[in-house]
Amino acid sequence: VIEIGTPDRSVVTTCAYCGVGCSFKAEMRGDELVRMTPYKHGKANRGHSCVKGRFAYGYAAHKDRILNPMIRDSIEEPWREVSWEEAIGFAATRMRGIQEQYGKKSIGVITSSRCTNEETYLVQKMARAVFGNNNTDTCARVCHSPTGYGLGQTYGTSAGTQDFDSVEDTDVVVVIGANPTDGHPVFASRLKKRLRAGAKLIVVDPRRIDLVKSPHIESAHHLALRPGTNVAVVTAMAHVIVTEGLYDEEFIRTRCDWEEFQDYVEFVAEERHAPEAVEMLTGVPAQELREAARLYATGGNGAIYYGLGVTEHSQGSTTVIGIANLAMLTGNIGRRGVGVNPLRGQNNVQGSCDMGSFPHELPGYRHVSGSEVREVFESLWNVKLDHEPGLRIPNMLDAAVDGTFKGLYCQGEDILQSDPDTKHVAAGLAAMECVIVQDLFLNETANYAHVFLPGSTFLEKDGTFTNAERRINRVRRVMAPKNGYADWEVTQLLANAMGGGWTYTHPAQIMAEVAATTPSFANVSYELLEEKGSVQWPCNDASPEGTPLMHIDGFVRGRGRFIRTEYVATDEKTGPRFPLLLTTGRILSQYNVGAQTRRTENSRWHEEDVLEIHPHDAEVRGVRDGDYVRLASRSGDTSLRALITDRVSPGVVYTTFHHPTTQANVITTDFSDWATNCPEYKVTAVQVSPSNGP
Numbered sequence: 296v297i298e299i300g301t302p303d304r305s306v307v308t309t310c311a312y313c314g315v316g317c318s319f320k321a322e323m324r325g326d327e328l329v330r331m332t333p334y335k336h337g338k339a340n341r342g343h344s345c346v347k348g349r350f351a352y353g354y355a356a357h358k359d360r361i362l363n364p365m366i367r368d369s370i371e372e373p374w375r376e377v378s379w380e381e382a383i384g385f386a387a388t389r390m391r392g393i394q395e396q397y398g399k400k401s402i403g404v405i406t407s408s409r410c411t412n413e414e415t416y417l418v419q420k421m422a423r424a425v426f427g428n429n430n431t432d433t434c435a436r437v438c439h440s441p442t443g444y445g446l447g448q449t450y451g452t453s454a455g456t457q458d459f460d461s462v463e464d465t466d467v468v469v470v471i472g473a474n475p476t477d478g479h480p481v482f483a484s485r486l487k488k489r490l491r492a493g494a495k496l497i498v499v500d501p502r503r504i505d506l507v508k509s510p511h512i513e514s515a516h517h518l519a520l521r522p523g524t525n526v527a528v529v530t531a532m533a534h535v536i537v538t539e540g541l542y543d544e545e546f547i548r549t550r551c552d553w554e555e556f557q558d559y560v561e562f563v564a565e566e567r568h569a570p571e572a573v574e575m576l577t578g579v580p581a582q583e584l585r586e587a588a589r590l591y592a593t594g595g596n597g598a599i600y601y602g603l604g605v606t607e608h609s610q611g612s613t614t615v616i617g618i619a620n621l622a623m624l625t626g627n628i629g630r631r632g633v634g635v636n637p638l639r640g641q642n643n644v645q646g647s648c649d650m651g652s653f654p655h656e657l658p659g660y661r662h663v664s665g666s667e668v669r670e671v672f673e674s675l676w677n678v679k680l681d682h683e684p685g686l687r688i689p690n691m692l693d694a695a696v697d698g699t700f701k702g703l704y705c706q707g708e709d710i711l712q713s714d715p716d717t718k719h720v721a722a723g724l725a726a727m728e729c730v731i732v733q734d735l736f737l738n739e740t741a742n743y744a745h746v747f748l749p750g751s752t753f754l755e756k757d758g759t760f761t762n763a764e765r766r767i768n769r770v771r772r773v774m775a776p777k778n779g780y781a782d783w784e785v786t787q788l789l790a791n792a793m794g795g796g797w798t799y800t801h802p803a804q805i806m807a808e809v810a811a812t813t814p815s816f817a818n819v820s821y822e823l824l825e826e827k828g829s830v831q832w833p834c835n836d837a838s839p840e841g842t843p844l845m846h847i848d849g850f851v852r853g854r855g856r857f858i859r860t861e862y863v864a865t866d867e868k869t870g871p872r873f874p875l876l877l878t879t880g881r882i883l884s885q886y887n888v889g890a891q892t893r894r895t896e897n898s899r900w901h902e903e904d905v906l907e908i909h910p911h912d913a914e915v916r917g918v919r920d921g922d923y924v925r926l927a928s929r930s931g932d933t934s935l936r937a938l939i940t941d942r943v944s945p946g947v948v949y950t951t952f953h954h955p956t957t958q959a960n961v962i963t964t965d966f967s968d969w970a971t972n973c974p975e976y977k978v979t980a981v982q983v984s985p986s987n988g989p
């Protein structure tokens with residue numbers, strides 16, 4: 296069904312789905328994409344792929360794609376198809392008008408982790424250099440912003456410490472709040488290969504994920520914690536390592552701040568952090584937790600891989616800090632086989648953060664308050680930059696409801712479907728006077744837009760994505776943009792209509808500007824990427840061909856910092872009305888809210904999201920397998936079918952969020968991470984009851 300002819304040429308490019316960043320040959324016949332073949336020289340995938348990258352590219356040619364710009368005066372009116380010139384002129388006039396009436400800081404941008412580094416760089420540049428403010432944020436706000444904070448505070452930079460190859464030297468694999476089999480399948484294969492060869496496995500997850508029940512993995516320790524208690528589990532592991540004298544004193548003395556370590560020891564050694572003391576809270580038997588901590592500390596090279604089950608919590612940043620503490624305690628940093636590795640969900644989460652999408656950081660994670668850093672950009676961009684951090688996405692929406700934020704340029708992101716508290720997002724969008732949505736399809740956010748600018752797919756543009764191991768991979772144009780322009784060109788049109796004066800003719804020039812302004816990218820160029828295939832940042836004079844392993848001789852910030860990790864219970868509580876805890880995740884064939892994968896052959900493998908419920912919880916509610924159930928929380932309710940399974944523990948239910956009818960974010964709360972506002976998607980108190988269906 297998929298392979299429809301014999302190709303006559305091929306172009307090597309990068310998968311646009313998850314953060315593994317697999318390389319593919321896009322095989323063409325004329326202007327038609329015949330098939331995607333995993334590229335055997337791809338450094339992240341070595342000729343392997345999953346069903347998303349291999350088969351789920353059909354969305355690029357799907358009939359739902361919007362190829363012509365559209366505008367409307369108000370969101371009550373129907374869309375009018377117009378020329379690019381009219382759409383850009385309309386958008387620019389409105390945005391400038393808003394600034395004249397409400398002030399420079401009344402508009403902002405949202406960048407996308409689906410777009411290229413070059414596109415993201417331009418969008419944040421538009422906010423800073425053209426709008427004149429730091430109101431730029433990224434969809435990474437709702438996934439890995441706690442990684443940015445936690446690893447930044449402890450190690451000095453927001454990035455995974457290892458390359459994927461490093462797993463081949465790992466003796467103890469710790470997977471926390473991630474399900475690589477479904478979320479990062481090609482890396483999961485490498486992980487399983489290592490486990491089959493004898494490495495030990497510790498999984499910290501409320502759900503019995505595939506890794507735990509794989510028949511060939513006999514040694515799995517599964518800490519099936521209660522959702523929301525990550526910090527207590529991680530701190531209890533540290534308690535065992537400290538009180539049983541299993542820490543690596545030499546590493547800590549030579550590499551970390553000793554005074555902070557002593558303070559940390561005093562904290563974690565308290566009896567209230569012992570596994571026995573937190574057993575009731577976490578639901579993890581104390582002995583199992585002790586054995587896991589001992590294994591990680593003494594089992595040889597220990598590597599931690601984690602995902603959104605760590606970050607999407609009210610204490611997401613604290614857990615990231617706790618994980619960083621564990622690695623420093625045991626000396627598991629700075630060589631092959633060890634490290635702390637966030638598994639990035641989207642193809643360019645790493646890159647969108649690297650490129651300065653956050654409102655407090657210029658490209659390369661440098662705070663906007665630093666005058667020396669600002670001067671680098673000011674002299675190149677010929678503007679004066681704002682020194683105050685701008686608004687995060689939730690703050691933009693709050694300000695919109697308050698009437699002080701009026702205009703938004705949102706590239707490649709459907710905030711109405713993917714951000715928490717759907718009603719509040721809708722209210723914020725509805726209160727704005729100019730919402731510009733740039734996307735492939737008329738998404739949910741576009742219901743509140745005044746301008747729709749058609750987006751381009753990864754097949755239609757040049758650029759780069761940066762994967763979870765900091766690897767900068769080339770994205771190569773396979774076909775001309777069906778909508779007329781690559782996304783970076785659209786941003787340039789809008790910027791210039793607002794006085795930007797930009798003259799880029801190819802993304803290579805944008806990368807050259809990134810290299811000129813960002814020390815960790817100083818040696819990155821398209822020429823180097825052609826020569827090497829890909830490189831991992833930092834890539835500069837100190838490391839001209841890139842850096843597979845970070846923090847080898849010292850941390851980026853100098854000495855590693857131990858920081859106390861006090862457990863604070865989430866404000867989301869179970870009770871008689873909502874006695875169960877809902878947590879969420881992905882399945883292999885689908886991707887995020889399904890905008891792309893549902894429009895491909897992959898839709899045959901997933902027609903609807905289901906609710907996993909333990910047999911006991913189903914029985915007491917009179918729910919049978921396959922029945923429709925009503926899933927209700929304090930925020931809202933939805934209806935979906937039940938799947939009775941012991942993958943989840945009693946008291947916990949689980950669903951995916953790939954289908955728009957599921958409306959998972961109608962259910963979730965508006966609680967968020969204390970440091971970064973990353974929403975607490977992974978803990979929601981719910982009730983489940985029989986239902987007649989949607």
Ligand code: SF4
Pocket residue numbers: 310311312313314315316317340344345346347348349479480481482
């Ligand atoms: Fe694409 Fe990720 Fe699958 Fe690789 S593992 S093919 S990057 S979705």
